[in-house]
Every structure is written in structure tokens, then in C-alpha cells.
Amino acid sequence: xxxxxxxxxxxxPSPLQHTWxxxxxxxxxxxxxxxxxxxxxxxxxxxxxxxxNPLTQNIDAILIPPAWDDNGGIMNLxxxxxxxxxxxxxxxxxxxxxxxxxxxxxxxxxIIGVTLGAIAGMSKGVRSSVVNHTLxxxxxxxxxxxxxxxxxxxxxxxxxxxxxxxxxxxxQFIHHTRDxxxxxxxxxxxxxxxxxxxxxxxxxxxxxxxxxxxxxVVQGTLALSIAILDISALGFLNLGAQPPSPELGxxxxxxxxxxxxxxxxxxxxxxxxxxxxxxxxxxxDGLRSALRNRLLH
Amino acid sequence: MNKVLLRYTNLVVLTLLVLSFFSFMLAYLFPxxxxxxxxxxxxxxxxxxxxxxxxxxxxxxIFVQYWYYLMDLYRGDWGQSFSSGLPLYEEVAxxxxxxxxxxxxxxxxxxxxxxxxxxxxxxxxxxxTDYALLSMSVLGYSIPVFWLAMILILTFALxxxxxxxxxxxxxxxxxPRVSGFILLDIVWSDVSNKSExxxxxxxxxxxxxxxxxxxxxxxxxxxxxxxxxxxxxxxYIQAAYARGLNARQVLFRHGIRNAIMPILPLLAMQFTTLxxxxxxVEVIFSWPGIGNWLIQAIYQRDFPAIRVGMLAVSAxxxxxxxxxxxxxxxxxxxxxKVERVAI
Numbered sequence: 280x281x282x283x284x285x286x287x288x289x290x291x292p293s294p295l296q297h298t299w300x301x302x303x304x305x306x307x308x309x310x311x312x313x314x315x316x317x318x319x320x321x322x323x324x325x326x327x328x329x330x331x332n333p334l335t336q337n338i339d340a341i342l343i344p345p346a347w348d349d350n351g352g353i354m355n356l357x358x359x360x361x362x363x364x365x366x367x368x369x370x371x372x373x374x375x376x377x378x379x380x381x382x383x384x385x386x387x388x389x390i391i392g393v394t395l396g397a398i399a400g401m402s403k404g405v406r407s408s409v410v411n412h413t414l415x416x417x418x419x420x421x422x423x424x425x426x427x428x429x430x431x432x433x434x435x436x437x438x439x440x441x442x443x444x445x446x447x448x449x450x451q452f453i454h455h456t457r458d459x460x461x462x463x464x465x466x467x468x469x470x471x472x473x474x475x476x477x478x479x480x481x482x483x484x485x486x487x488x489x490x491x492x493x494x495x496v497v498q499g500t501l502a503l504s505i506a507i508l509d510i511s512a513l514g515f516l517n518l519g520a521q522p523p524s525p526e527l528g529x530x531x532x533x534x535x536x537x538x539x540x541x542x543x544x545x546x547x548x549x550x551x552x553x554x555x556x557x558x559x560x561x562x563x564d565g566l567r568s569a570l571r572n573r574l575l576h
Numbered sequence: 577m578n579k580v581l582l583r584y585t586n587l588v589v590l591t592l593l594v595l596s597f598f599s600f601m602l603a604y605l606f607p608x609x610x611x612x613x614x615x616x617x618x619x620x621x622x623x624x625x626x627x628x629x630x631x632x633x634x635x636x637x638i639f640v641q642y643w644y645y646l647m648d649l650y651r652g653d654w655g656q657s658f659s660s661g662l663p664l665y666e667e668v669a670x671x672x673x674x675x676x677x678x679x680x681x682x683x684x685x686x687x688x689x690x691x692x693x694x695x696x697x698x699x700x701x702x703x704x705t706d707y708a709l710l711s712m713s714v715l716g717y718s719i720p721v722f723w724l725a726m727i728l729i730l731t732f733a734l735x736x737x738x739x740x741x742x743x744x745x746x747x748x749x750x751x752p753r754v755s756g757f758i759l760l761d762i763v764w765s766d767v768s769n770k771s772e773x774x775x776x777x778x779x780x781x782x783x784x785x786x787x788x789x790x791x792x793x794x795x796x797x798x799x800x801x802x803x804x805x806x807x808x809x810x811x812y813i814q815a816a817y818a819r820g821l822n823a824r825q826v827l828f829r830h831g832i833r834n835a836i837m838p839i840l841p842l843l844a845m846q847f848t849t850l851x852x853x854x855x856x857v858e859v860i861f862s863w864p865g866i867g868n869w870l871i872q873a874i875y876q877r878d879f880p881a882i883r884v885g886m887l888a889v890s891a892x893x894x895x896x897x898x899x900x901x902x903x904x905x906x907x908x909x910x911x912x913k914v915e916r917v918a919i
Contacts, residue, residue: 307711421848421849421851421852423852423855423856424848424851424852424855424889424890427855427874428886428890431874431882431886432606432882435874504718508720511720512720512721512722512856515722515856516856516859517875518874528722531722531723531726535726538726538729538730538734539730542730545723545730546727549720549726549727552720552723553718553719553723556718556719556720557714557718559718560714560717560718
């Protein structure tokens with residue numbers, strides 16, 4: 280704390296402030312956070328920012344290289360693809376699709392997972408042990424594999440792949456919530472609430488869940504990076520979003536056909552996914568070590 | 577000991593039964609005729625139809641049908657594919673080893689690179705070496721595996737022409753299939769120019785292996801680093817220093833063993849991620865593995881193939897993880913419950 284203080288008053292940050300102070304110390308993580316915010320701005324404002332409609336085809340401007348290439352033009356900053364669609368607009372809308380949908384999926388999976396996890400954590404005996412074993416075996420299977428299996432059953436398509444990814448992400452949230460609730464249930468503040476006559480529902484919602492926020496955020500960043508990878512991988516394999524729609528993975532698989540003459544058509548969408556993943560992972564890592572340091576002090 | 581063994585056998589058998597029941601139910605869940613989904617025969621004349629119905633016991637109740645399905649699975653009579661008409665058992669026996677081979681090499685590469693680097697990062701904790709390795713690992717596990725594979729193809733196969741673009745081996749060579757593992761098959765075969773063929777197979781392996789290994793290597797690096805830091809900060813390491821051992825002795829006598837033990841189970845978990853990544857990479861490199869085959873089956877809506885392929889992959893994953901888990905439980909006395917990956 281570098282602020283000037285006349286009185287030697289001790290500064291006691293709240294847990295949330297403390298985490299933020301620890302997080303701010305880690306400059307790389309802050310850069311990751313800024314990058315993350317940049318993507319959020321892009322996906323919110325992309326109808327205003329994008330110069331062209333991502334679906335408009337222009338036969339007169341096919342495979343124009345990006346602006347920094349000798350043959351490139353300023354009209355299409357990132358160049359155009361094999362159908363003359365502006366790549367900058369496509370990448371922007373692609374971020375909106377991939378990133379935005381992933382955030383949505385993680386939120387849905389979080390709500391379902393926390394609810395089920397709290398129920399599992401508060402229950403005892405046979406029921407909880409059955410849930411434990413089922414979860415442990417499900418968690419051993421990677422999410423993408425589960426998603427591919429679900430898509431094999433329900434058929435390809437963006438909405439189906441969204442359901443598949445939600446189903447595949449939920450077990451981890453259940454697992455972490457259950458462990459946390461189990462561990463907190465033994466603590467004294469929960470006992471105090473219980474002595475005040477709180478019902479199990481009140482104990483969970485008023486005493487335990489407020490303490491869980493940070494863990495949920497960390498788990499959420501992890502799930503978000505998995506969701507982005509999965510949704511773009513499914514798009515890439517033509518199992519998720521179908522070709523004309525601007526989804527980053529789908530754009531990559533379309534770009535393969537012209538990869539040799541137009542390497543930018545796979546380099547740029549891939550780089551957008553890469554940058555997204557880096558920013559999310561940096562924020563997640565920074566948060567995790569901030570939490571670890573806070574608990575140490 | 578016997579109790580642990582019994583528990584694990586129980587768990588594996590139960591999980592496999594659940595998986596097989598699920599795959600049996602898929603025949604009902606998939607669109608189309610149940611009989612066609614089970615047998616893979618799409619057009620049948622009436623006489624044939626009766627015979628097939630009798631074979632799968634479609635007139636009996638569902639548990640009897642499941643029992644016959646299990647017997648068929650056990651005999652290796654898994655029906656035939658819609659698209660190729662070949663028996664599925666042979667298709668899986670052809671593709672599964674190719675995937676296992678690719679994943680195993682990738683796992684070995686990631687161990688060989690990730691473990692030493694993780695140790696270096698952990699021992700140089702909070703110094704520049706550590707920071708450099710850590711930043712590299714963030715890059716490594718953020719890169720989407722399909723994009724990495726495509727960039728590798730663009731630079732090393734198309735621009736530089738160092739490595740072949742796709743497949744397992746050049747079409748010039750004819751290697752009889754014995755085990756399904758290409759390197760072993762070459763060694764066992766009696767081709768005249770063995771070293772040349774081996775070199776060719778190696779060149780085909782390098783790009784797919786590297787693109788799968790990149791992710792796993794960084795995960796291994798991070799798990800190892802965390803474990804080394806925790807181990808080297810523990811009291812018995814301080815005690816060893818206090819007894820007058822030098823840094824080398826402490827590391828080799830106490831550090832390595834104690835740091836490796838807790839990470840083994842977490843590393844075993846990586847095999848499943850590896851297999852999924854392998855499935856994607858197989859599609860890009862046209863590697864004739866189970867992932868490529870399964871995804872082609874999804875495109876062609878080849879329901880018997882999806883049913884069997886899903887069962888084969890998930891059974892492989894379950895058996896592998898359970899076996900590693902059991903092995904670690906048996907050798908590590910400290911271990912009492914399953915832990916989760918933390919990086």
C-alpha cells in the first residue's frame with residue numbers, strides 16, 4: 280500500500296480486496312485481464328466495429344492478402360477469404376460466436392452444477408456415495424469426447440453441440456461445489472447458522488455460497504477455456520457450427536482448402552482463438568495464485 | 577491389498593457393463609430401424625429378416641436382448657458397418673492400435689521433455705528460468721491443437737518439405753499387419769530395406785506426435801513444477817539439509833522420489849486428454865486411427881460404427897485410467913484416495 284497515511288492505522292482489506300491486491304502484483308495476469316476485456320468489448324460492439332457484414336460475398340475481391348502484405352489493400356485489413364468475405368469482420372463475429380457462446384455455456388453449466396453439487400454436498404450416506412462414484416468415472420472422460428459422443432447421438436449442429444458441451448462441463452462444477460460444501464459444513468459459522476434454526480437451503484444460500492464466489496470464478500475460467508477449445512474443435516470437425524456461419528473453428532476448416540495460397544485465412548482465426556485462450560489462462564492462473572497467496576498470509 | 581483389488585475389479589466390471597448397456601440403448605436411441613442399427617444390415621429380404629430377428633431376440637424383452645448383445649460383444653460379433661459393409665470388430669482392431677500407438681509416443685515425448693523441465697522450473701522457483709518456462713507453458717497449453725497441427729503442416733510439410741503431409745507410411749512400402757503398431761510391424765516384417773522403411777515411418781510420425789505432445793508436455797511441466805516446489809519446502813527436506821547433506825544429495829535421495837510420487841496419478845489422467853487430442857489430429861493428418869474412423873462414421877451417419885466406436889474408446893479410457901489408478905494405489909503407501917489435477 281503506497282498511499283500516504285498520517286495515522287499509523289492498520290489497513291485490513293476485505294477478502295475480495297485482498298485477492299485483487301495480490302492479483303494486481305502479477306503484471307502478466309493484469310495484461311491477460313486487459314486482453315480479456317478487449318475481447319469482451321469486441322464481442323459486445325462488433326455490429327458497430329465490423330466494417331462489413333460477415334456473410335456478404337464479394338466476387339470481385341477474392342483472396343486479397345492482409346493490409347501488411349505488398350498486395351494487400353486498406354479496404355480489407357485482414358484480407359478476404361475464398362468467397363470474398365472480409366476476414367476482419369468474420370474474425371470479429373467469430374469471436375462473438377465462439378467466445379460469447381462459451382461464456383453462456385459456462386454460466387448455464389455453472390448454475391446446473393452448483394445446484395446439483397450443493398444437493399450432493401448436503402446429502403449423506405448411500406445417495407452421496409452413488410453420486411461420488413458416478414461423478415468420478417464421468418470426470419475421467421475428457422469433455423470433448425463426451426461432446427462428440429452426444430453429438431453422435433443427437434446429430435450435428437450448433438445448438439446440439441452447445442447442449443453437448445454444457446452436459447460435458449457440468450460434472451466439474453458439481454464435483455467442486457460438492458467438495459467445498461462438504462468441507463465448509465463442518466465449520467463453526469455453519470454450525471452457528473444451524474443453531475439459529477436455519478434450514479439446509481438457507482445454510483447453503485446464505486452461509487456457504489457467498490464464500491464460494493472466488494472458487495467459482497477460478498473454476499469458471501478453467502471451464503471457459505475448455506468450452507472455447509471444444510466449441511471451436513467441434514466447429515473445425517464440422518460437427519458443431521455449420522459452414523456459412525462465422526465461427527472460428529468452422530472458419531479454420533474452410534480455410535484449409537486455400538491454406539497454401541492464402542495462409543492468412545487460417546492464421547488469423549486461429550490466432551484469435553490462441554489469444555483468447557492465453558488471456559483466459561493468464562487470468563485464471565493469476566487468480567489461482569492470488570488466492571493461494573491470500574490463504575498463505 | 578486383496579480388498580483393493582476386489583474393489584477395483586468390481587468397479588471396472590460395473591462401469592464396463594454400464595457402458596455396454598448404454599451402447600446397446602444407442603441402437604434404440606439412434607434414428608432408424610433397431611435391427612439395422614444392431615446388425616448393420618440395411619436391406620434384407622424376409623427370410624433373412626426372420627433369421628436376424630431371431631438372432632438378436634428382438635421379440636423377447638429388453639434384458640434378454642441385452643444379454644444376447646453382451647454375448648455377441650464377447651464373441652467379437654459386433655455387426656457390420658453401414659458404409660463399408662465390413663465387420664466392425666475388424667475395423668476397430670485395425671484402427672485402435674494406430675491411435676494407441678500415436679498417443680503412446682506423444683505421451684513418451686511429453687514425459688521426456690516435461691518432467692526434466694518441470695524439475696528445473698521447480699528448483700529455480702521464482703527466478704528467471706522459472707518465469708521463462710512458465711510463460712512458455714502458458715503458450716503451450718493455450719494453443720488449439722488443430723491450429724498447431726495446421727501450422728506445422730504449412731511450415732514443415734508444405735513450405736519446407738521436410739516431412740510428409742499425411743498417413744502412416746509411404747504408399748511405396750507394403751507392410752503386412754501383425755500387431756497394428758506400425759513400428760513393431762516393420763521390425764517383425766521381412767522387407768529387404770528395413771532401415772529405410774523405419775525412417776519413412778518415423779518421418780510420418782514426427783508432426784502428429786509433436787502437435788499432440790505440445791499440450792501434454794506443458795501440463796506435465798506445470799504439475800511437476802508445483803509438486804517439486806511443495807516437496808522442496810517440506811520439513812524433511814530442511815531436516816536433510818540440517819544433517820549436512822549437500823543440495824545434490826538432498827535432491828537425488830529425497831527430492832525426486834517424493835516429488836514424483838504424487839504426480840504419477842495426475843499424469844495418468846492426461847492419457848484421456850491425449851486420446852481426445854489424438855482424435856482431432858488424426859483427422860488433420862489422415863492418420864488411420866479410431867478418431868478419424870469415428871468422426872467419418874458420424875459424417876456418414878453410420879450408426880453401428882458410432883455405437884461400437886464409442887464403446888471401444890470409452891472402454892479403453894476406463895480400463896487404462898483404472899489400471900493406472902490401481903497400480904499407484906498398490907505401490908504408494910501414502911495414497912488413500914483419488915486426487916484431482918491441479919496446475
